[in-house]
Amino acid sequence: MGRGVERYDVIVVGARCAGAPLATHLVRAGLSVALVDRATFPSDTASTHIFQASGAAVLGRLGVVDRLLATGAPWLEVSDMQLADFSAKVPWPTEPSDPGPGLCVRRHVLDSILVETAQEAGATLHTGTRVTALVREGARVAGVVAEGDGGERRLLAPLVVGADGRSSKVGRLVGARTYNVAPNERFGYWAYYEGARWSPPASVLMLRWDDRFLIACPTDADLYMVGVLPPLAELKSFTADVEASYEAEVARCRRLDDVLADARRVARPRGQASFAGFFRESAGPGWVLVGDAGHFKDPSPGQGISDALRQGERLAEAVVNAGGVAADTDAATARWSRWRDRDAAGMHWFAHDLGAAGPVPLLFDGIVRGLAAEPDGLRRAIDVFNHRVEPSDLLTPRRLVVAAGQALVARRHPPRVVLDEVKTVVGNDLRRRWRNHFPLYADAASVPESDSLAGG
Ligand SMILES: Cc1cc2nc3c(=O)[nH]c(=O)nc-3n(C[C@H](O)[C@H](O)[C@H](O)COP(=O)(O)OP(=O)(O)OC[C@H]3O[C@@H](n4cnc5c(N)ncnc54)[C@H](O)[C@@H]3O)c2cc1C
Known part of the structure:
Protein backbone atom coordinates (compact mmCIF):
# COMPACT_ATOMS: atom_id res chain seq x y z
CA MET A 1 0.00 0.00 0.00
CA GLY A 2 1.55 3.33 -1.08
CA ARG A 3 1.91 6.32 1.22
CA GLY A 4 -1.39 8.20 1.56
CA VAL A 5 -3.33 5.29 0.02
CA GLU A 6 -5.87 3.24 1.99
CA ARG A 7 -8.05 0.38 0.76
CA TYR A 8 -11.57 -0.49 1.93
CA ASP A 9 -14.56 -2.53 0.78
CA VAL A 10 -16.75 0.59 0.73
CA ILE A 11 -16.11 4.34 1.02
CA VAL A 12 -19.05 6.38 2.33
CA VAL A 13 -18.82 10.13 1.69
CA GLY A 14 -21.05 12.01 4.17
CA ALA A 15 -21.58 10.92 7.77
CA ARG A 16 -25.02 12.13 8.77
CA CYS A 17 -28.45 10.40 8.58
CA ALA A 18 -27.75 8.53 5.36
CA GLY A 19 -24.01 7.83 5.59
CA ALA A 20 -23.30 6.96 9.23
CA PRO A 21 -26.06 4.33 9.68
CA LEU A 22 -25.19 2.80 6.29
CA ALA A 23 -21.55 2.51 7.42
CA THR A 24 -22.70 0.85 10.66
CA HIS A 25 -24.81 -1.73 8.82
CA LEU A 26 -21.95 -2.54 6.41
CA VAL A 27 -19.30 -2.86 9.12
CA ARG A 28 -21.55 -5.08 11.21
CA ALA A 29 -21.91 -7.33 8.15
CA GLY A 30 -18.13 -7.70 8.06
CA LEU A 31 -17.09 -5.12 5.43
CA SER A 32 -14.31 -2.59 5.91
CA VAL A 33 -15.68 0.93 5.55
CA ALA A 34 -14.18 4.43 5.43
CA LEU A 35 -16.67 7.09 6.55
CA VAL A 36 -15.56 10.51 5.30
CA ASP A 37 -17.04 13.91 6.09
CA ARG A 38 -15.74 17.42 5.58
CA ALA A 39 -17.52 18.36 8.83
CA THR A 40 -16.36 17.48 12.32
CA PHE A 41 -18.85 16.28 14.94
CA PRO A 42 -20.79 17.42 16.84
CA SER A 43 -21.90 19.95 14.26
CA ASP A 44 -25.24 21.27 13.09
CA THR A 45 -26.78 21.25 9.66
CA ALA A 46 -29.52 23.54 8.37
CA SER A 47 -32.55 21.35 9.02
CA THR A 48 -35.35 20.81 11.48
CA HIS A 49 -35.39 17.26 12.79
CA ILE A 50 -38.72 15.56 13.34
CA PHE A 51 -38.80 11.93 12.28
CA GLN A 52 -41.51 9.32 12.47
CA ALA A 53 -42.09 5.67 13.34
CA SER A 54 -40.47 4.20 10.22
CA GLY A 55 -37.25 6.12 10.98
CA ALA A 56 -37.45 5.20 14.66
CA ALA A 57 -37.75 1.54 13.61
CA VAL A 58 -34.42 1.72 11.74
CA LEU A 59 -32.81 3.49 14.70
CA GLY A 60 -34.16 0.70 16.92
CA ARG A 61 -32.44 -1.90 14.73
CA LEU A 62 -29.24 0.17 14.89
CA GLY A 63 -29.50 0.01 18.68
CA VAL A 64 -29.39 3.76 19.36
CA VAL A 65 -32.87 4.46 20.75
CA ASP A 66 -31.76 4.47 24.40
CA ARG A 67 -29.10 7.06 23.57
CA LEU A 68 -31.66 9.18 21.75
CA LEU A 69 -34.11 9.02 24.66
CA ALA A 70 -31.29 9.94 27.05
CA THR A 71 -31.12 13.33 25.28
CA GLY A 72 -34.48 14.13 26.89
CA ALA A 73 -36.45 14.09 23.62
CA PRO A 74 -39.94 12.68 24.31
CA TRP A 75 -41.74 10.29 21.98
CA LEU A 76 -44.13 12.35 19.84
CA GLU A 77 -47.28 10.44 20.64
CA VAL A 78 -49.98 12.69 19.19
CA SER A 79 -50.50 14.43 15.86
CA ASP A 80 -52.21 17.76 16.56
CA MET A 81 -53.20 19.10 13.16
CA GLN A 82 -55.09 22.03 11.77
CA LEU A 83 -56.07 22.42 8.13
CA ALA A 84 -57.96 25.67 7.54
CA ASP A 85 -60.81 25.47 10.10
CA PHE A 86 -60.61 21.69 10.56
CA SER A 87 -58.54 20.40 13.45
CA ALA A 88 -57.95 17.02 15.08
CA LYS A 89 -55.72 15.29 17.59
CA VAL A 90 -54.81 11.75 16.57
CA PRO A 91 -52.65 9.24 18.46
CA TRP A 92 -49.57 8.72 16.29
CA PRO A 93 -49.92 5.25 14.69
CA THR A 94 -47.21 2.67 15.28
CA GLU A 95 -46.62 -1.01 14.55
CA PRO A 96 -45.95 -3.47 17.39
CA SER A 97 -42.25 -3.75 16.48
CA ASP A 98 -41.65 0.04 16.47
CA PRO A 99 -39.69 1.36 19.46
CA GLY A 100 -41.99 4.41 19.44
CA PRO A 101 -43.92 6.86 17.28
CA GLY A 102 -41.28 9.45 16.39
CA LEU A 103 -38.83 11.92 17.88
CA CYS A 104 -37.40 15.39 17.39
CA VAL A 105 -33.67 15.49 18.19
CA ARG A 106 -31.50 18.44 17.16
CA ARG A 107 -29.15 17.50 14.37
CA HIS A 108 -25.88 18.15 16.15
CA VAL A 109 -27.08 15.66 18.79
CA LEU A 110 -28.67 13.08 16.48
CA ASP A 111 -25.87 13.07 13.90
CA SER A 112 -23.16 12.76 16.56
CA ILE A 113 -24.87 9.68 18.00
CA LEU A 114 -25.01 8.16 14.51
CA VAL A 115 -21.33 8.92 13.84
CA GLU A 116 -20.22 7.53 17.23
CA THR A 117 -22.22 4.37 16.57
CA ALA A 118 -20.51 3.86 13.20
CA GLN A 119 -17.10 4.38 14.77
CA GLU A 120 -17.86 2.02 17.66
CA ALA A 121 -18.98 -0.61 15.13
CA GLY A 122 -15.56 -0.35 13.44
CA ALA A 123 -15.89 2.14 10.57
CA THR A 124 -12.72 4.16 9.93
CA LEU A 125 -13.76 7.76 10.45
CA HIS A 126 -12.17 10.61 8.47
CA THR A 127 -13.82 13.82 9.65
CA GLY A 128 -12.65 17.28 8.67
CA THR A 129 -11.84 15.59 5.36
CA ARG A 130 -13.26 16.84 2.07
CA VAL A 131 -13.61 14.63 -1.00
CA THR A 132 -12.37 16.64 -3.97
CA ALA A 133 -12.13 14.09 -6.80
CA LEU A 134 -12.80 10.50 -7.75
CA VAL A 135 -10.25 7.83 -8.60
CA ARG A 136 -11.26 5.95 -11.75
CA GLU A 137 -10.26 2.65 -13.29
CA GLY A 138 -11.56 2.81 -16.84
CA ALA A 139 -15.30 3.45 -16.65
CA ARG A 140 -15.48 2.45 -12.97
CA VAL A 141 -15.23 4.66 -9.92
CA ALA A 142 -12.53 3.05 -7.78
CA GLY A 143 -12.03 5.50 -4.92
CA VAL A 144 -11.81 9.12 -3.83
CA VAL A 145 -9.21 11.82 -3.37
CA ALA A 146 -9.70 13.33 0.08
CA GLU A 147 -8.12 16.40 1.67
CA GLY A 148 -7.84 16.76 5.42
CA ASP A 149 -5.46 17.99 8.09
CA GLY A 150 -2.90 15.37 7.11
CA GLY A 151 -2.92 16.57 3.48
CA GLU A 152 -4.25 14.71 0.46
CA ARG A 153 -4.84 10.96 0.45
CA ARG A 154 -6.38 8.41 -1.86
CA LEU A 155 -8.97 6.05 -0.46
CA LEU A 156 -9.66 3.10 -2.76
CA ALA A 157 -12.69 0.78 -2.78
CA PRO A 158 -14.81 -1.16 -5.28
CA LEU A 159 -17.82 0.92 -4.17
CA VAL A 160 -18.03 4.66 -3.40
CA VAL A 161 -21.27 5.84 -1.77
CA GLY A 162 -22.24 9.50 -2.04
CA ALA A 163 -24.20 10.24 1.14
CA ASP A 164 -23.07 13.82 0.78
CA GLY A 165 -26.32 15.76 0.73
CA ARG A 166 -28.27 17.81 -1.77
CA SER A 167 -25.24 19.35 -3.50
CA SER A 168 -23.60 15.90 -3.72
CA LYS A 169 -19.98 16.24 -4.82
CA VAL A 170 -19.94 12.56 -5.78
CA GLY A 171 -23.08 13.06 -7.86
CA ARG A 172 -21.56 16.02 -9.66
CA LEU A 173 -18.24 14.22 -10.26
CA VAL A 174 -19.97 11.25 -11.91
CA GLY A 175 -22.17 13.62 -13.93
CA ALA A 176 -25.46 12.28 -12.54
CA ARG A 177 -28.44 14.12 -14.02
CA THR A 178 -31.31 15.49 -11.92
CA TYR A 179 -34.94 14.97 -12.81
CA ASN A 180 -38.49 15.75 -11.74
CA VAL A 181 -37.45 18.98 -10.01
CA ALA A 182 -40.20 20.58 -7.91
CA PRO A 183 -39.30 24.15 -6.82
CA ASN A 184 -40.18 25.07 -3.23
CA GLU A 185 -42.88 27.70 -2.71
CA ARG A 186 -42.14 28.46 0.94
CA PHE A 187 -39.03 29.09 3.01
CA GLY A 188 -38.37 27.93 6.57
CA TYR A 189 -37.11 29.45 9.82
CA TRP A 190 -36.96 27.69 13.17
CA ALA A 191 -35.80 28.37 16.73
CA TYR A 192 -35.81 26.84 20.22
CA TYR A 193 -37.48 27.89 23.46
CA GLU A 194 -36.85 26.92 27.04
CA GLY A 195 -39.65 26.94 29.60
CA ALA A 196 -42.39 26.03 27.09
CA ARG A 197 -45.55 24.76 28.75
CA TRP A 198 -46.74 21.42 27.43
CA SER A 199 -47.94 18.32 29.19
CA PRO A 200 -47.51 14.68 28.17
CA PRO A 201 -48.26 13.01 25.86
CA ALA A 202 -46.03 15.11 23.58
CA SER A 203 -47.70 16.33 20.39
CA VAL A 204 -46.35 17.44 17.08
CA LEU A 205 -48.33 20.47 15.91
CA MET A 206 -48.75 20.83 12.16
CA LEU A 207 -50.90 23.88 11.55
CA ARG A 208 -52.01 25.37 8.23
CA TRP A 209 -54.42 28.28 8.30
CA ASP A 210 -54.98 31.08 5.77
CA ASP A 211 -51.70 30.93 3.85
CA ARG A 212 -49.62 30.26 6.99
CA PHE A 213 -47.80 27.06 7.96
CA LEU A 214 -46.24 26.27 11.34
CA ILE A 215 -44.75 23.13 12.88
CA ALA A 216 -43.88 22.80 16.58
CA CYS A 217 -43.00 20.13 19.12
CA PRO A 218 -40.75 19.39 22.09
CA THR A 219 -37.18 18.40 21.27
CA ASP A 220 -34.16 17.23 23.28
CA ALA A 221 -32.67 19.04 26.31
CA ASP A 222 -36.11 20.26 27.47
CA LEU A 223 -36.31 22.64 24.52
CA TYR A 224 -39.32 23.34 22.33
CA MET A 225 -38.88 23.81 18.58
CA VAL A 226 -41.06 26.14 16.51
CA GLY A 227 -40.66 26.24 12.73
CA VAL A 228 -42.48 28.65 10.42
CA LEU A 229 -42.86 28.27 6.66
CA PRO A 230 -44.01 31.55 5.10
CA PRO A 231 -44.65 31.87 1.34
CA LEU A 232 -41.47 32.46 -0.69
CA ALA A 233 -42.88 35.78 -1.94
CA GLU A 234 -42.34 37.13 1.61
CA LEU A 235 -38.64 36.18 1.82
CA LYS A 236 -37.27 39.65 1.15
CA SER A 237 -39.41 41.41 3.75
CA PHE A 238 -38.87 38.57 6.26
CA THR A 239 -35.08 38.61 6.00
CA ALA A 240 -34.95 42.41 6.33
CA ASP A 241 -35.29 41.72 10.08
CA VAL A 242 -35.23 37.98 10.75
CA GLU A 243 -35.77 38.14 14.52
CA ALA A 244 -38.75 40.49 14.33
CA SER A 245 -40.29 38.67 11.37
CA TYR A 246 -39.93 35.30 13.07
CA GLU A 247 -41.47 36.59 16.31
CA ALA A 248 -44.37 38.13 14.38
CA GLU A 249 -44.96 34.90 12.49
CA VAL A 250 -45.00 32.84 15.71
CA ALA A 251 -47.31 35.39 17.38
CA ARG A 252 -49.86 34.93 14.57
CA CYS A 253 -50.38 31.38 15.81
CA ARG A 254 -52.78 31.71 18.75
CA ARG A 255 -52.44 27.97 19.44
CA LEU A 256 -48.97 28.69 20.84
CA ASP A 257 -50.06 31.50 23.18
CA ASP A 258 -50.26 29.22 26.24
CA VAL A 259 -47.36 26.98 25.26
CA LEU A 260 -44.94 29.90 24.94
CA ALA A 261 -46.47 32.17 27.63
CA ASP A 262 -43.48 31.81 29.99
CA ALA A 263 -40.98 30.57 27.44
CA ARG A 264 -37.74 32.24 26.37
CA ARG A 265 -36.23 31.84 22.92
CA VAL A 266 -32.67 30.63 23.42
CA ALA A 267 -31.15 31.15 20.00
CA ARG A 268 -31.43 33.21 16.86
CA PRO A 269 -33.77 31.65 14.29
CA ARG A 270 -32.05 29.63 11.58
CA GLY A 271 -33.40 29.39 8.08
CA GLN A 272 -33.34 27.91 4.62
CA ALA A 273 -34.79 29.51 1.52
CA SER A 274 -33.74 27.21 -1.25
CA PHE A 275 -34.90 23.61 -1.11
CA ALA A 276 -36.28 22.45 -4.43
CA GLY A 277 -37.29 18.80 -4.51
CA PHE A 278 -35.51 16.63 -7.08
CA PHE A 279 -34.26 13.17 -7.99
CA ARG A 280 -30.71 12.48 -9.16
CA GLU A 281 -29.49 9.44 -11.08
CA SER A 282 -28.21 7.30 -8.25
CA ALA A 283 -26.23 4.29 -9.41
CA GLY A 284 -23.43 3.48 -11.85
CA PRO A 285 -20.26 1.38 -12.09
CA GLY A 286 -18.61 1.58 -8.68
CA TRP A 287 -20.84 4.34 -7.26
CA VAL A 288 -24.24 4.91 -5.67
CA LEU A 289 -25.99 7.93 -4.08
CA VAL A 290 -28.12 7.65 -0.93
CA GLY A 291 -30.20 10.10 1.13
CA ASP A 292 -30.43 13.71 -0.05
CA ALA A 293 -27.59 13.14 -2.52
CA GLY A 294 -29.96 11.10 -4.66
CA HIS A 295 -33.34 12.60 -3.83
CA PHE A 296 -34.67 15.54 -1.86
CA LYS A 297 -38.30 16.38 -1.21
CA ASP A 298 -39.97 19.46 0.22
CA PRO A 299 -39.32 19.29 3.98
CA SER A 300 -42.94 20.13 4.98
CA PRO A 301 -43.84 16.52 5.88
CA GLY A 302 -40.43 15.96 7.57
CA GLN A 303 -39.46 12.82 5.67
CA GLY A 304 -35.77 13.25 4.82
CA ILE A 305 -34.30 11.71 7.97
CA SER A 306 -36.52 8.61 7.94
CA ASP A 307 -35.96 8.20 4.21
CA ALA A 308 -32.18 8.43 4.61
CA LEU A 309 -32.33 5.81 7.38
CA ARG A 310 -34.62 3.46 5.44
CA GLN A 311 -32.63 3.83 2.23
CA GLY A 312 -29.33 3.19 4.01
CA GLU A 313 -30.60 0.01 5.63
CA ARG A 314 -31.89 -1.35 2.34
CA LEU A 315 -28.76 -0.34 0.42
CA ALA A 316 -26.55 -2.11 2.97
CA GLU A 317 -28.54 -5.30 2.48
CA ALA A 318 -28.21 -5.04 -1.32
CA VAL A 319 -24.44 -4.44 -1.15
CA VAL A 320 -23.80 -7.22 1.37
CA ASN A 321 -25.86 -9.72 -0.64
CA ALA A 322 -23.80 -8.91 -3.75
CA GLY A 323 -20.84 -10.49 -1.93
CA GLY A 324 -18.15 -8.09 -3.15
CA VAL A 325 -18.39 -9.10 -6.83
CA ALA A 326 -18.19 -5.85 -8.83
CA ALA A 327 -20.76 -6.76 -11.51
CA ASP A 328 -23.18 -8.07 -8.88
CA THR A 329 -22.73 -4.95 -6.77
CA ASP A 330 -23.44 -2.71 -9.78
CA ALA A 331 -26.57 -4.71 -10.58
CA ALA A 332 -27.67 -4.56 -6.94
CA THR A 333 -27.18 -0.79 -6.64
CA ALA A 334 -29.04 -0.26 -9.94
CA ARG A 335 -31.97 -2.33 -8.62
CA TRP A 336 -31.81 -0.45 -5.32
CA SER A 337 -31.98 2.94 -7.11
CA ARG A 338 -35.06 1.83 -9.07
CA TRP A 339 -36.66 0.79 -5.77
CA ARG A 340 -35.69 4.21 -4.31
CA ASP A 341 -37.51 5.98 -7.16
CA ARG A 342 -40.65 3.88 -6.72
CA ASP A 343 -40.53 4.22 -2.95
CA ALA A 344 -40.11 8.00 -3.00
CA ALA A 345 -42.26 9.15 -5.94
CA GLY A 346 -45.63 9.45 -4.18
CA MET A 347 -44.21 11.31 -1.18
CA HIS A 348 -42.13 13.61 -3.42
CA TRP A 349 -45.24 15.00 -5.10
CA PHE A 350 -47.32 14.96 -1.90
CA ALA A 351 -44.57 16.91 -0.09
CA HIS A 352 -44.56 19.48 -2.88
CA ASP A 353 -48.34 19.92 -2.54
CA LEU A 354 -48.17 20.12 1.25
CA GLY A 355 -45.51 22.83 1.00
CA ALA A 356 -47.32 24.80 -1.71
CA ALA A 357 -47.90 28.51 -1.07
C1 LIG B 1 -35.29 23.55 6.03
C2 LIG B 1 -35.24 22.05 6.13
C3 LIG B 1 -35.94 21.41 7.13
C4 LIG B 1 -35.94 20.03 7.22
N1 LIG B 1 -36.65 19.42 8.20
C5 LIG B 1 -36.69 18.07 8.29
C6 LIG B 1 -37.44 17.42 9.32
O1 LIG B 1 -38.05 18.04 10.20
N2 LIG B 1 -37.45 16.06 9.31
C7 LIG B 1 -36.79 15.33 8.37
O2 LIG B 1 -36.87 14.10 8.41
N3 LIG B 1 -36.06 15.92 7.41
C8 LIG B 1 -35.98 17.26 7.36
N4 LIG B 1 -35.24 17.86 6.38
C9 LIG B 1 -34.50 17.01 5.45
C10 LIG B 1 -33.23 16.47 6.10
O3 LIG B 1 -32.45 17.55 6.58
C11 LIG B 1 -32.40 15.67 5.09
O4 LIG B 1 -33.25 14.83 4.35
C12 LIG B 1 -31.32 14.86 5.77
O5 LIG B 1 -30.39 15.71 6.36
C13 LIG B 1 -30.61 13.96 4.77
O6 LIG B 1 -29.45 13.44 5.34
P1 LIG B 1 -28.19 13.09 4.44
O7 LIG B 1 -27.27 12.32 5.33
O8 LIG B 1 -28.62 12.48 3.16
O9 LIG B 1 -27.53 14.49 4.02
P2 LIG B 1 -26.92 15.64 4.92
O10 LIG B 1 -27.56 15.71 6.23
O11 LIG B 1 -26.93 16.87 4.06
O12 LIG B 1 -25.40 15.21 5.15
C14 LIG B 1 -24.46 15.24 4.12
C15 LIG B 1 -23.06 15.23 4.71
O13 LIG B 1 -22.14 15.14 3.61
C16 LIG B 1 -21.00 15.93 3.91
N5 LIG B 1 -20.33 16.30 2.66
C17 LIG B 1 -20.84 17.02 1.63
N6 LIG B 1 -19.91 17.16 0.65
C18 LIG B 1 -18.79 16.52 1.08
C19 LIG B 1 -17.49 16.34 0.52
N7 LIG B 1 -17.16 16.83 -0.68
N8 LIG B 1 -16.59 15.64 1.24
C20 LIG B 1 -16.91 15.14 2.47
N9 LIG B 1 -18.13 15.29 3.04
C21 LIG B 1 -19.05 15.97 2.36
C22 LIG B 1 -21.59 17.14 4.63
O14 LIG B 1 -20.59 17.77 5.44
C23 LIG B 1 -22.71 16.52 5.47
O15 LIG B 1 -22.27 16.21 6.77
C24 LIG B 1 -35.21 19.25 6.28
C25 LIG B 1 -34.47 19.89 5.29
C26 LIG B 1 -34.48 21.28 5.20
C27 LIG B 1 -33.69 21.94 4.12
Missing part, protein backbone atom coordinates in the same frame (compact mmCIF):
# COMPACT_ATOMS: atom_id res chain seq x y z
CA GLY A 358 -51.45 29.81 -0.67
CA PRO A 359 -54.36 28.65 1.45
CA VAL A 360 -55.20 24.97 2.02
CA PRO A 361 -56.80 23.74 -1.22
CA LEU A 362 -60.57 23.24 -0.84
CA LEU A 363 -60.46 19.66 -2.03
CA PHE A 364 -57.58 18.69 0.25
CA ASP A 365 -59.56 20.09 3.17
CA GLY A 366 -62.66 18.20 1.96
CA ILE A 367 -60.81 14.91 1.60
CA VAL A 368 -59.35 15.17 5.11
CA ARG A 369 -62.82 15.93 6.52
CA GLY A 370 -64.10 12.88 4.65
CA LEU A 371 -61.34 10.75 6.14
CA ALA A 372 -62.22 12.03 9.61
CA ALA A 373 -65.70 10.57 9.13
CA GLU A 374 -64.32 7.12 8.19
CA PRO A 375 -63.33 4.61 10.87
CA ASP A 376 -59.54 4.81 11.16
CA GLY A 377 -59.44 7.44 8.38
CA LEU A 378 -57.27 10.00 10.19
CA ARG A 379 -55.02 7.29 11.57
CA ARG A 380 -54.36 6.18 7.98
CA ALA A 381 -53.77 9.80 6.99
CA ILE A 382 -51.07 10.11 9.68
CA ASP A 383 -49.62 6.78 8.54
CA VAL A 384 -48.75 8.56 5.27
CA PHE A 385 -46.12 10.42 7.33
CA ASN A 386 -44.85 7.04 8.56
CA HIS A 387 -44.40 6.11 4.89
CA ARG A 388 -46.71 3.17 5.48
CA VAL A 389 -49.69 4.40 3.48
CA GLU A 390 -49.22 5.88 0.01
CA PRO A 391 -50.76 9.35 -0.44
CA SER A 392 -52.55 7.97 -3.53
CA ASP A 393 -54.31 5.37 -1.32
CA LEU A 394 -56.10 8.26 0.41
CA LEU A 395 -56.35 10.90 -2.32
CA THR A 396 -58.50 8.60 -4.46
CA PRO A 397 -60.75 9.66 -7.38
CA ARG A 398 -63.82 8.65 -5.33
CA ARG A 399 -62.83 10.85 -2.38
CA LEU A 400 -61.99 13.68 -4.80
CA VAL A 401 -65.43 13.48 -6.44
CA VAL A 402 -67.18 13.40 -3.03
CA ALA A 403 -65.13 16.38 -1.77
CA ALA A 404 -65.86 18.35 -4.97
CA GLY A 405 -69.58 17.49 -4.78
CA GLN A 406 -69.77 18.63 -1.17
CA ALA A 407 -67.93 21.87 -1.98
CA LEU A 408 -70.37 22.58 -4.83
CA VAL A 409 -73.42 21.87 -2.64
CA ALA A 410 -72.05 23.99 0.24
CA ARG A 411 -71.77 27.01 -2.13
CA ARG A 412 -69.10 28.65 0.01
CA HIS A 413 -67.05 29.16 -3.15
CA PRO A 414 -68.12 29.80 -6.75
CA PRO A 415 -68.46 26.56 -8.78
CA ARG A 416 -65.65 27.73 -11.10
CA VAL A 417 -63.18 27.75 -8.17
CA VAL A 418 -64.10 24.18 -7.24
CA LEU A 419 -63.96 22.93 -10.83
CA ASP A 420 -60.61 24.66 -11.44
CA GLU A 421 -59.20 22.83 -8.44
CA VAL A 422 -60.51 19.52 -9.74
CA LYS A 423 -58.83 20.23 -13.08
CA THR A 424 -55.54 21.09 -11.36
CA VAL A 425 -55.56 17.97 -9.18
CA VAL A 426 -56.42 15.64 -12.05
CA GLY A 427 -53.94 17.33 -14.43
CA ASN A 428 -51.13 17.14 -11.85
CA ASP A 429 -51.89 13.52 -11.12
CA LEU A 430 -51.74 12.49 -14.78
CA ARG A 431 -48.57 14.51 -15.43
CA ARG A 432 -46.83 13.10 -12.36
CA ARG A 433 -47.71 9.50 -13.16
CA TRP A 434 -46.17 10.09 -16.59
CA ARG A 435 -43.07 11.75 -15.09
CA ASN A 436 -42.56 8.85 -12.69
CA HIS A 437 -42.05 6.61 -15.73
CA PHE A 438 -40.57 9.15 -18.16
CA PRO A 439 -38.60 11.63 -16.02
CA LEU A 440 -38.11 15.23 -17.02
CA TYR A 441 -34.36 15.90 -16.80
CA ALA A 442 -33.16 19.29 -15.62
CA ASP A 443 -29.96 21.25 -15.89
CA ALA A 444 -27.87 21.14 -12.71
CA ALA A 445 -28.55 24.83 -11.98
CA SER A 446 -32.13 24.06 -10.95
CA VAL A 447 -30.86 22.28 -7.82
CA PRO A 448 -29.27 24.43 -5.10
CA GLU A 449 -25.48 24.07 -4.90
CA SER A 450 -25.17 25.39 -1.39
CA ASP A 451 -26.92 24.81 1.89
CA SER A 452 -26.07 28.23 3.25
CA LEU A 453 -28.47 29.89 5.63
CA ALA A 454 -30.89 32.50 4.47
CA GLY A 455 -30.56 35.75 6.36
CA GLY A 456 -30.35 34.35 9.88
